[in-house]
Amino acid sequence: MNDMMKKLTGDSSFDLGNWVLDNIVTIIFWVFIILGMLTAKDLSLNGFFTELCNRFYRNAFLILSLIIPVIAGLGLNFGIVVGAIAGQLAIIAVRYWGINSELVGGTAFGGLGGLLLMFVIALPIAAIIGWLTGTLYNKTKGQEMIASLIVGYFGNGVYQFIVLFLIGAVIPVAAAHPMILYDGVGIRMSVDMGSTTYALDNLLQIPFVPFMIAAAAFVLLFVLWNQFIRKPKVEGQSYKMNPLKFWVYVILAAGVLAYFVMQLMTGGPMNDVRQVPVVLMLVIAALAIFNQWIMNTKLGQDFRSCGMNQTIAEANGINVDRTRVIATVISTVLAAWGMIIYLQNMGTLNTYTAHNNVGYFSVAAILVGGASVDKATIGQAVTGCLLFHAMFILSPEIGKAVFGQAALGEYFRTFMVYGVIGLSLGLYVWRANKRAKLAMPKEDEE
Amino acid sequence: MNNGILEFVNVGKEYSGHAVLKGINMDVRPGEIHALIGENGAGKSTLMNILFGMPVIHSTGGFTGEVRIGGEDAKIMNPHDAMMQGIGMVHQEFMLIPGFTITENIKINREITKSSLMSKVFGKRMESLEHAAMATDARKALDTMGMDIEEYTKVHGLPVGHMQFVEIAREIDKTGIRFLVFDEPTAVLTESETEHLLNAIRKLAAQGIGIVFISHRLDEIIRLSDRVTILRDGEWVATEETKNITAAEIARLMVGRALTLDRAEGDRKVSDEKIMTVDNLRVNMPGEEVKGVTFDVHRGEILGIGGLAGQGKLGIANGLMGMYPVTGKVTFKGEPLDVMKTNETLKKGVAFLSEDRKGVGLLLQSSIEENIAFTAMEVHNKFLKKVGPFTLTDDKAIRENAEKMVKDLDIRCTSVTQNTGALSGGNQQKVCVGKALSLDPELLLVSEPTRGIDIGAKKLILDLLKDLAEKRGMTVIMTSSELAELRSICDRVLIICEGKVAGELSPFDSDEVYGLMMSGVSKEEAMKAAGAAQKKAGGEANG
Ligand SMILES: Nc1ncnc2c1ncn2[C@@H]1O[C@H](COP(=O)(O)OP(=O)(O)OP(=O)(O)O)[C@@H](O)[C@H]1O
Ligand SMILES: [Mg+2]
Numbered sequence: 001m002n003d004m005m006k007k008l009t010g011d012s013s014f015d016l017g018n019w020v021l022d023n024i025v026t027i028i029f030w031v032f033i034i035l036g037m038l039t040a041k042d043l044s045l046n047g048f049f050t051e052l053c054n055r056f057y058r059n060a061f062l063i064l065s066l067i068i069p070v071i072a073g074l075g076l077n078f079g080i081v082v083g084a085i086a087g088q089l090a091i092i093a094v095r096y097w098g099i100n101s102e103l104v105g106g107t108a109f110g111g112l113g114g115l116l117l118m119f120v121i122a123l124p125i126a127a128i129i130g131w132l133t134g135t136l137y138n139k140t141k142g143q144e145m146i147a148s149l150i151v152g153y154f155g156n157g158v159y160q161f162i163v164l165f166l167i168g169a170v171i172p173v174a175a176a177h178p179m180i181l182y183d184g185v186g187i188r189m190s191v192d193m194g195s196t197t198y199a200l201d202n203l204l205q206i207p208f209v210p211f212m213i214a215a216a217a218f219v220l221l222f223v224l225w226n227q228f229i230r231k232p233k234v235e236g237q238s239y240k241m242n243p244l245k246f247w248v249y250v251i252l253a254a255g256v257l258a259y260f261v262m263q264l265m266t267g268g269p270m271n272d273v274r275q276v277p278v279v280l281m282l283v284i285a286a287l288a289i290f291n292q293w294i295m296n297t298k299l300g301q302d303f304r305s306c307g308m309n310q311t312i313a314e315a316n317g318i319n320v321d322r323t324r325v326i327a328t329v330i331s332t333v334l335a336a337w338g339m340i341i342y343l344q345n346m347g348t349l350n351t352y353t354a355h356n357n358v359g360y361f362s363v364a365a366i367l368v369g370g371a372s373v374d375k376a377t378i379g380q381a382v383t384g385c386l387l388f389h390a391m392f393i394l395s396p397e398i399g400k401a402v403f404g405q406a407a408l409g410e411y412f413r414t415f416m417v418y419g420v421i422g423l424s425l426g427l428y429v430w431r432a433n434k435r436a437k438l439a440m441p442k443e444d445e446e
Numbered sequence: 447m448n449n450g451i452l453e454f455v456n457v458g459k460e461y462s463g464h465a466v467l468k469g470i471n472m473d474v475r476p477g478e479i480h481a482l483i484g485e486n487g488a489g490k491s492t493l494m495n496i497l498f499g500m501p502v503i504h505s506t507g508g509f510t511g512e513v514r515i516g517g518e519d520a521k522i523m524n525p526h527d528a529m530m531q532g533i534g535m536v537h538q539e540f541m542l543i544p545g546f547t548i549t550e551n552i553k554i555n556r557e558i559t560k561s562s563l564m565s566k567v568f569g570k571r572m573e574s575l576e577h578a579a580m581a582t583d584a585r586k587a588l589d590t591m592g593m594d595i596e597e598y599t600k601v602h603g604l605p606v607g608h609m610q611f612v613e614i615a616r617e618i619d620k621t622g623i624r625f626l627v628f629d630e631p632t633a634v635l636t637e638s639e640t641e642h643l644l645n646a647i648r649k650l651a652a653q654g655i656g657i658v659f660i661s662h663r664l665d666e667i668i669r670l671s672d673r674v675t676i677l678r679d680g681e682w683v684a685t686e687e688t689k690n691i692t693a694a695e696i697a698r699l700m701v702g703r704a705l706t707l708d709r710a711e712g713d714r715k716v717s718d719e720k721i722m723t724v725d726n727l728r729v730n731m732p733g734e735e736v737k738g739v740t741f742d743v744h745r746g747e748i749l750g751i752g753g754l755a756g757q758g759k760l761g762i763a764n765g766l767m768g769m770y771p772v773t774g775k776v777t778f779k780g781e782p783l784d785v786m787k788t789n790e791t792l793k794k795g796v797a798f799l800s801e802d803r804k805g806v807g808l809l810l811q812s813s814i815e816e817n818i819a820f821t822a823m824e825v826h827n828k829f830l831k832k833v834g835p836f837t838l839t840d841d842k843a844i845r846e847n848a849e850k851m852v853k854d855l856d857i858r859c860t861s862v863t864q865n866t867g868a869l870s871g872g873n874q875q876k877v878c879v880g881k882a883l884s885l886d887p888e889l890l891l892v893s894e895p896t897r898g899i900d901i902g903a904k905k906l907i908l909d910l911l912k913d914l915a916e917k918r919g920m921t922v923i924m925t926s927s928e929l930a931e932l933r934s935i936c937d938r939v940l941i942i943c944e945g946k947v948a949g950e951l952s953p954f955d956s957d958e959v960y961g962l963m964m965s966g967v968s969k970e971e972a973m974k975a976a977g978a979a980q981k982k983a984g985g986e987a988n989g
Contacts, residue, residue: 233577233578293574294572296574296575297559297564297565297571297572297573297574297575298557298559298570298571298572298573298574298575299571299572300575301550301557301575302571304546305543305546305554305555308543308544308545308546309543311501312541312542312543312554313554313555314501314524314525315498315500315501315525315537315541316525316541316554316555317524317525317526317528317555318526318554318555319526
């Protein structure tokens with residue numbers, strides 16, 4: 001088996017045991033999802049995919065915001081919670097003015113315009129918070145992840161103080177405003193997103209099946225081009241995948257292509273899956289491209305240098321602290337925008353709770369995709385997002401099928417979230433220790 | 447282009463109240479090769495770290511005095527400032543990123559970029575990388591060093607010698623370099639690589655670059671440098687024109703007493719018991735391949751393994767410890783030994799001190815005593831005590847053992863609780879030696895045990911090895927590229943050539959015989975040729 005894998009992957013150091021260990025979280029999730037699909041009896045395929053796509057559009061941006069800090073060596077940035085908070089403050093501000101001006105017959109800051117305004121306002125807030133956060137990370141080097149958790153809690157406290165007390169008590173607001181609590185101090189439990197709801201989602205939609213056909217065809221062509229035609233920019237570099245990976249991709253893409261063509265022709269259930277918000281997809285793609293692009297700039301190279309080894313980066317004249325702050329600022333701003341995208345899809349902002357799980361869930365998702373404390377890619381973020389939410393959707397179904405109780409499934413998924421984080425971090429530390437402790441390391445990272 | 451002299455004026459440095467440099471004055475002229483020498487912990491690296499503005503200096507309270515270039519205060523607060531002043535440095539510790547390619551390492555923070563729309567708006571850091579141009583530059587720097595290794599290979603897994611050259615390539619790729627510091631660049635190099643490097647340094651000096659060269663090898667210093675400055679315990683001792691001083695004088699100034707590596711006495715008696723037999727061992731270690739060696743090791747003997755670089759002498763010990771793929775039969779104390787099971791080999795009483803100490807094994811954030819005890823605790827459950835149902839570390843035993851090692855090996859530290867990260871490079875290596883000895887092995891494999899260690903401490907370590915062999919009956923297989931070292935303590939020396947044993951020599955054979963055998967001449971012929979040469983020399987002297 002192992003020898004076969006060695007041949008297939010073309011990698012003589014391939015070790016099946018190690019591979020399983022490296023990908024254990026992803027594997028657990030696949031097993032879970034496949035079992036779930038088999039046990040959940042009254043699961044409708046189109047319902048499942050509608051829900052999954054919906055969650056993907058909603059969350060992908062947030063999860064992608066985690067990549068840069070990982071590459072810059074800051075680890076998993078649970079601190080994106082404060083980014084989310086920045087996004088929420090922008091939403092509250094825009095909605096407040098919008099409702100106000102609507103009352104006197106002005107613009108409601110709704111629709112796409114309102115959404116863009118939220119983005120613009122969130123930018124400086126998130127940038128400043130990100131800068132503060134990054135500065136804190138620099139003061140707590142080596143403990144950034146713990147610091148980022150604390151930042152989340154602290155940010156939450158400050159935010160609650162602002163929206164519950166300062167607004168109204170210090171910042172003057174109209175007491176009769178529908179967003180303000182009855183005594184004129186503080187924001188209400190939930191804020192309606194008004195006409196910014198679905199502002200991005202609804203912009204331009206195309207049916208799911210043709211979209212999937214196009215996407216699968218694109219992937220197929222890309223993989224073939226990549227394998228046979230693409231010329232490396234620099235000598236020695238190769239874009240070629242190992243044979244196993246190549247064939248997996250080709251077969252998967254071809255299979256998906258064939259399936260959806262069938263669906264199109266037979267009018268199967270996939271035709272009922274919710275439409276694809278093209279513009280939102282483009283926005284997510286743009287972020288992925290941005291990530292990729294920035295890694296090919298001087299700044300991106302500096303992120304990598306700092307991520308690999310701060311001492312060496314410093315000794316080569318890189319301003320490590322500044323670089324790390326920039327990484328944190330980018331991540332925080334992206335998280336703020338990601339939160340706005342998330343909420344325009346939800347339709348209401350739960351003022352006091354919406355941001356609470358953003359950190360844990362996003363981190364868990366990217367870990368499920370196979371990322372770790374020092375390694376994260378766009379592919380991992382995307383797969384992680386899909387797998388994680390598939391698990392989320394299936395849990396109650398499984399709970400119902402196995403225990404006859406949907407609620408048990410919901411406990412189970414909370415357990416999965418924290419379990420994933422715990423397991424991944426535990427494995428990471430265990431592996432790092434093993435590497436450091438062995439008197440004569442025969443380490444083979446990468 | 448180079449018009450300023452580099453001067454250290456009354457430079458002093460304290461680490462937490464402990465003065466490690468006191469009023470140092472020194473100058474380096476453009477185009478000169480200035481050697482800097484001193485015992486382990488004398489303060490050489492610290493002085494150079496000051497010049498390079500290393501964070502470790504400024505995060506521990508900075509320094510006193512001044513560094514001047516061309517008569518003006520250079521105001522170097524961080525490595526970036528140093529680079530702007532045209533100062534380059536090859537650090538004593540490893541300063542490459544293993545996960546990066548050679549090109550990326552050579553071009554780190556000096557990447558070639560091209561401006562784009564985004565960079566016009568957001569600044570220079572948004573410029574995109576020009577990989578092809580970077581590769582070309584890297585290639586050129588590697589060619590200057592005479593290295594025909596592909597510039598796109600990852601640094602991870604390269605032989606140590608190559609890594610050192612990559613570091614040097616990184617420095618010479620910098621334009622506008624005026625001063626270049628080499629902090630023990632040859633400590634990890636083989637003889638031929640060293641030759642290579644010394645030539646490259648001469649070329650750089652000829653271009654008008656001022657060189658500071660730190661080494662513990664006196665012969666290198668004599669051959670290479672124009673002037674030499676000697677430090678002792680953080681104090682300036684002397685600066686001399688190299689042509690006016692001998693190696694022995696340098697050694698005396700450095701340590702305060704005369705030193706030689708001569709063999710003290712004649713043949714030792716070793717037991718007949720074979721502790722290890724090696725039959726047709728083949729080791730696939732890149733650059734040091736072993737192609738079938740057979741030999742026995744007797745209990746209590748010190749077996750030397752010598753040979754030129756790349757011939758496979760280093761592969762033997764690495765192979766016996768299962769570091770690389772191995773075939774062949776090995777027995778230890780009469781039982782077959784599966785060398786691929788490193789942990790079991792260790793448990794059976796074999797210890798290994800690798801030649802690659804730059805990359806291996808010290809936990810720099812942990813104390814000296816923990817580092818010394820660590821492997822012994824893991825492998826042999828030493829330094830543990832049972833208290834009821836619990837197994838606890840025996841802090842007292844750990845402390846005592848560490849203190850003994852500090853004394854035996856002359857590890858210069860403030861106390862055994864000091865972090866190894868705060869030790870000088872040479873003293874860190876002594877900790878590695880202490881760690882291997884704490885395993886209390888029956889068979890100790892040491893490769894290049896005294897690299898990067900000053901000559902005083904070197905003698906100490908060799909004497910200690912000999913002592914352990916004589917008094918405790920420990921068996922030692924010592925691999926070394928220094929003949930003097932091999933001959934000073936070994937009972938016999940195997941010469942490895944082209945991956946095979948070319949023959950066995952006694953420590954009393956002449957230099958000529960050693961030299962000839964290493965270059966592939968058979969033992970008989972080598973003996974004959976050497977004999978003839980001696981006779982001829984004798985004849986001439988008589989005639
Ligand atoms: N980070 C540090 N913290 C505290 N003390 C330090 C630190 N770095 C070095 N020292 C101490 O400063 C002294 C000089 O060390 P330095 O590294 O300059 O020696 P060196 O001459 O380069 O020796 P070697 O030949 O072993 O490399 C040593 O006593 C060492 O213990
Ligand atoms: Mg040093």
